[in-house]
Amino acid sequence: MTSIIELDVTMLERTRKVLPLVSRIRDNIDQQFIRFVGPAGETICEDCFDEWLASGSIGPSGLRRYIDMVAKYIPDSSKSQQFKKIAVSQIRLI
Numbered sequence: 001m002t003s004i005i006e007l008d009v010t011m012l013e014r015t016r017k018v019l020p021l022v023s024r025i026r027d028n029i030d031q032q033f034i035r036f037v038g039p040a041g042e043t044i045c046e047d048c049f050d051e052w053l054a055s056g057s058i059g060p061s062g063l064r065r066y067i068d069m070v071a072k073y074i075p076d077s078s079k080s081q082q083f084k085k086i087a088v089s090q091i092r093l094i
Contacts, residue, residue: 018058025063029087033070036083044073063091 018026026049034041048069052058057065067087074080 018053019060022058022060022063025060025090026066028090029063029067029070032083032086032090033074036074036079041070041073045070060091064088067091 030041030045033045037044048066052062052066052069055062055065067084071080071084071087074083
């Protein structure tokens with residue numbers, strides 16, 4: 001059985017593996033998401049980030065999957081699409 005401490009250490013190790021550029025872009029994506037959903041978006045982003053890290057695909061190409069993960073929490077489909085468009089534009093900068 002895995003302890004909580006072991007899980008936290010594993011998550012910390014994965015977080016350190018995220019490239020600084022990817023972290024900055026993800027921060028920008030999170031800020032855009034919070035603008036769409038409000039302050040609760042911070043918790044959603046944290047949860048999605050943990051799930052994204054656990055998936056192992058945490059490079060620049062994995063950011064589209066991260067965007068899809070958080071976008072599903074925007075109930076209005078047109079706003080969700082608008083968020084995705086803005087978020088994907090952040091990736092196109094790299």
